[in-house]
Amino acid sequence: MDLNERTVTDRVFDAFIKDLEGAGVDESVRQRLRKALLEDRKYTDPALKAAVFGDGETSL
Amino acid sequence: MIQVDSITIREFRGIRNLTLDFRGANFAVCGPNGTGKSGIVDALEFALTGSVSRLTGEGSGDVSLAAHGPHVDLRSNPERAVVLVKATLPALNKKVEIERNVKHPNRPKITPSTPEILEALSAIATHPEIVLSRREIIRYVLATPGKRSQEVQALLRLQEVEKTRAALQKIANASARELRLFEAGTRVARDDLLRALSITELRKADVLSASNERRRVLGLPVLADLTDTTALNDGLAATIAAPPQRISKVQATTDHETLQVSLAKMDSTLGSQEFAACHQEIQAILKDPTTTNTLAYDRFYAAGVELIEQGACPFCDVEWDMDELRSHIAEKRRHLAEVSHRLGGVNTLTSNLTEILRDVSAALRSYIRYAGLCQPVIADDDTFEYLANLDQIARHLNSVISLRELRELLQRIVVCPSGIRTTVTQIHEHVLTLPDPSRELAARDWLIRAQEKMEVYKNARRRESIARARAGASKMVADIFTATSDRVLTELYTAVQDDFVKLYRFINRDDEAGFKANLTPSLGKLGFDVDFYGRGFFPPGAYHSEGHQDGMGLCLYLALMRHVQGDGFRFAVLDDVLMSVDSGHRREVCALLKKEFSGTQFVMTTHDPIWLKHMGTEGLTGPGAHVQFRRWSVGSGPTLWDDRDVWAEIHDYLTNNDVRSAAALLRHYLEYMGGELCHRLRAPVEFRGDAQYQLGDLLPRASAQLGKLLDKAKSAAKSWEQQLKIDEAAALDATFSAAARASQMDQWQINPAVHYNEWENLGKTDFEPVVKAFRALIQAFRCSGCADFLRASPERGKTEALRCRCGAVNLNLLSK
Numbered sequence: 051m052d053l054n055e056r057t058v059t060d061r062v063f064d065a066f067i068k069d070l071e072g073a074g075v076d077e078s079v080r081q082r083l084r085k086a087l088l089e090d091r092k093y094t095d096p097a098l099k100a101a102v103f104g105d106g107e108t109s110l
Numbered sequence: 111m112i113q114v115d116s117i118t119i120r121e122f123r124g125i126r127n128l129t130l131d132f133r134g135a136n137f138a139v140c141g142p143n144g145t146g147k148s149g150i151v152d153a154l155e156f157a158l159t160g161s162v163s164r165l166t167g168e169g170s171g172d173v174s175l176a177a178h179g180p181h182v183d184l185r186s187n188p189e190r191a192v193v194l195v196k197a198t199l200p201a202l203n204k205k206v207e208i209e210r211n212v213k214h215p216n217r218p219k220i221t222p223s224t225p226e227i228l229e230a231l232s233a234i235a236t237h238p239e240i241v242l243s244r245r246e247i248i249r250y251v252l253a254t255p256g257k258r259s260q261e262v263q264a265l266l267r268l269q270e271v272e273k274t275r276a277a278l279q280k281i282a283n284a285s286a287r288e289l290r291l292f293e294a295g296t297r298v299a300r301d302d303l304l305r306a307l308s309i310t311e312l313r314k315a316d317v318l319s320a321s322n323e324r325r326r327v328l329g330l331p332v333l334a335d336l337t338d339t340t341a342l343n344d345g346l347a348a349t350i351a352a353p354p355q356r357i358s359k360v361q362a363t364t365d366h367e368t369l370q371v372s373l374a375k376m377d378s379t380l381g382s383q384e385f386a387a388c389h390q391e392i393q394a395i396l397k398d399p400t401t402t403n404t405l406a407y408d409r410f411y412a413a414g415v416e417l418i419e420q421g422a423c424p425f426c427d428v429e430w431d432m433d434e435l436r437s438h439i440a441e442k443r444r445h446l447a448e449v450s451h452r453l454g455g456v457n458t459l460t461s462n463l464t465e466i467l468r469d470v471s472a473a474l475r476s477y478i479r480y481a482g483l484c485q486p487v488i489a490d491d492d493t494f495e496y497l498a499n500l501d502q503i504a505r506h507l508n509s510v511i512s513l514r515e516l517r518e519l520l521q522r523i524v525v526c527p528s529g530i531r532t533t534v535t536q537i538h539e540h541v542l543t544l545p546d547p548s549r550e551l552a553a554r555d556w557l558i559r560a561q562e563k564m565e566v567y568k569n570a571r572r573r574e575s576i577a578r579a580r581a582g583a584s585k586m587v588a589d590i591f592t593a594t595s596d597r598v599l600t601e602l603y604t605a606v607q608d609d610f611v612k613l614y615r616f617i618n619r620d621d622e623a624g625f626k627a628n629l630t631p632s633l634g635k636l637g638f639d640v641d642f643y644g645r646g647f648f649p650p651g652a653y654h655s656e657g658h659q660d661g662m663g664l665c666l667y668l669a670l671m672r673h674v675q676g677d678g679f680r681f682a683v684l685d686d687v688l689m690s691v692d693s694g695h696r697r698e699v700c701a702l703l704k705k706e707f708s709g710t711q712f713v714m715t716t717h718d719p720i721w722l723k724h725m726g727t728e729g730l731t732g733p734g735a736h737v738q739f740r741r742w743s744v745g746s747g748p749t750l751w752d753d754r755d756v757w758a759e760i761h762d763y764l765t766n767n768d769v770r771s772a773a774a775l776l777r778h779y780l781e782y783m784g785g786e787l788c789h790r791l792r793a794p795v796e797f798r799g800d801a802q803y804q805l806g807d808l809l810p811r812a813s814a815q816l817g818k819l820l821d822k823a824k825s826a827a828k829s830w831e832q833q834l835k836i837d838e839a840a841a842l843d844a845t846f847s848a849a850a851r852a853s854q855m856d857q858w859q860i861n862p863a864v865h866y867n868e869w870e871n872l873g874k875t876d877f878e879p880v881v882k883a884f885r886a887l888i889q890a891f892r893c894s895g896c897a898d899f900l901r902a903s904p905e906r907g908k909t910e911a912l913r914c915r916c917g918a919v920n921l922n923l924l925s926k
């Protein structure tokens with residue numbers, strides 16, 4: 051798909067994943083966030099918390 | 111996206127049965143207000159998205175698609191309200207038919223229904239912004255920055271970005287709060303450990319020294335080092351098998367002393383003059399209605415300052431510059447200073463009380479557990495309820511409450527009841543009866559308790575460490591997301607702003623060629639200021655006319671759509687939008703749409719037939735790419751003008767012997783054409799301040815101007831010795847002169863009032879030659895190849911050439 055045909059939201063999310071990599075954020079975190087934002091399209095607190103901390107690690 | 115080839119509308123809104131053939135190209139719908147134009151707009155939106163903004167959006171009130179989508183006579187048969195769109199999906203190079211009825215708006219019949227087509231149509235269905243009406247224009251231009259931001263965000267589909275940003279910030283804030291809790295837990299565990307070890311500083315040497323002193327008593331090997339795996343009571347189980355005391359006399363005695371100190375402090379505070387004065391001050395303040403909320407606000411702001419340590423507003427999670435936010439809140443609190451001063455003593459007391467209640471609660475809870483360990487067990491029925499009350503009061507005292515609530519809370523605080531004090535005394539007396547432990551037993555108890563506290567402390571530190579890592583990671587992720595989204599959106603807004611300026615300058619290049627604009631995103635707002643003739647930047651509604659504002663709205667919409675959908679911006683409906691653009695710039699709007707959005711199909715509605723002609727003459731709409739509604743009735747829906755040109759319409763009138771209508775139409779058309787031709791040929795026209803030009807003011811001027819230009823073309827060609835051009839200009843001149851003579855145009859210049867005023871009095875046979883002559887005259891202004899009307903070029907400055915769109919006519923006017 052041409053860049054211009056992608057939504058602004060997807061452009062933001064793509065750039066975000068790239069910036070995470072540039073900042074040295076762990077690959078597993080990046081993969082979970084990519085899946086949540088660009089594949090599953092889940093933007094809820096629990097979904098993103100699981101993406102940031104990993105499944106089963108959402109509470110201490 | 112999509113391009114619409116045709117639409118068939120049945121029993122939908124005000125339309126009974128209508129088919130329009132767009133042929134995938136621009137199309138115009140013209141008709142007076144109330145003739146059914148909006149029905150077509152609604153039908154297009156319905157077919158493509160399954161909804162109708164006009165019936166479901168803001169301000170639609172009790173109107174709904176289900177109830178009011180079908181024609182009024184078929185309200186109970188929504189399945190008969192059907193819209194069928196035949197379309198092309200350019201990206202897939204596929205044709206598709208979409209049929210929806212109002213009964214099942216979300217179950218369209220799609221043919222063919224391959225997965226890729228369904229996916230493409232599903233994406234289109236989420237774009238109601240394909241329809242732009244004047245209502246939307248106002249939303250973009252005249253809205254407040256906050257509202258505009260919402261509208262533009264909705265258009266840009268940024269809700270998900272905002273939702274994600276808020277969620278990540280919330281997670282980061284929650285993790286930061288979680289970290290503070292675990293830090294506090296570590297501090298408590300550390301203090302407990304220090305008390306258990308009977309030392310004041312948690313240094314390795316001090317821990318080892320205290321532990322080894324007890325270990326020596328028990329004959330255990332001394333510990334040489336203190337690591338994460340070191341157990342202070344290592345080897346204890348193997349050495350001494352005796353069970354520990356049920357109650358450690360030493361510990362219980364210490365706990366009793368701690369409790370007594372806490373209770374004494376509470377007793378003295380609650381019985382103090384300050385406490386009584388505090389009550390009186392609250393009562394006095396409560397009698398003054400202007401100050402009753404002050405404490406709540408002040409505590410609210412104070413709590414807010416404490417909670418913003420992570421750089422975001424604790425309520426809306428919006429990021430702030432820390433110093434700016436603190437300063438902002440400090441300013442608010444300064445306004446409350448006078449009343450706050452009176453409440454200073456109250457605040458201090460409540461703050462102290464919170465600590466006292468917590469101390470009493472912790473000490474009592476710790477000591478009362480001995481009641482169950484005594485032999486016989488000491489009954490304890492009241493402590494639980496008292497502790498729950500203390501905890502609740504302490505929690506509320508520390509939260510945001512009103513002064514009235516504070517008064518009630520203070521009234522609920524009671525000294526420790528005598529029943530509980532009696533239980534405490536009974537426990538203490540029991541402990542005193544216990545034998546003093548042997549030196550070995552005391553050492554053993556000490557090591558067990560120290561190790562327990564050490565484990566709790568280590569665990570607390572471990573959890574704090576994890577919380578710190580989570581807080582750091584979540585903050586990093588949230589910060590990166592905020593920075594990334596800001597960067598991408600700033601780039602986007604900058605590009606939209608530049609594009610908007612370019613588009614607006616194009617349609618206003620005559621007087622605002624240097625136009626500038628600022629589209630400024632900030633904290634949930636989108637500022638929009640425009641340059642007003644170099645005098646500064648102002649909101650669009652400040653000085654610009656409504657027509658100019660509408661032009662801005664259209665340009666901003668187009669710029670946004672181009673950046674949102676990029677090459678996918680293939681279809682848009684402009685619902686009477688062009689009408690609201692100021693009349694001096696409509697031609698430029700047509701040229702803009704044609705030049706800048708040649709890949710986009712526009713379906714446009716207007717109630718101005720002159721506008722419709724503008725679209726045609728500017729080439730925005732092709733021949734026959736329009737429909738005109740004459741009138742509308744509830745029974746039959748819109749009535750169309752025949753899809754033929756004006757000459758066929760005049761012929762029809764004459765066939766019916768209706769000379770009056772034929773004359774009126776001819777005059778109306780020639781008035782329009784006279785203005786159009788004067789504009790194109792740059793004909794000199796006597797200026798009228800009221801802009802009310804009559805036919806005699808315009809068409810003769812256009813005719814004279816074309817004759818003059820053709821003479822100039824012949825002279826120029828002669829000077830350049832271009833025989834072919836001389837012949838070409840002469841041929842055009844001959845044709846045109848013959849047509850002008852036939853129409854008696856020269857007579858108009860002598861007495862322009864005579865002829866057209868007499869038309870309607872002519873008989874059919876007398877009027878037919880008039881029609882024929884004027885048809886030939888108008889035709890003589892066109893290129894025989896492309897049918898475009900000849901125009902003088904350039905539009906301003908010295909006239910250099912006479913041209914048409916296709917270039918078949920291109921006559922130089924400048925002599926050697």
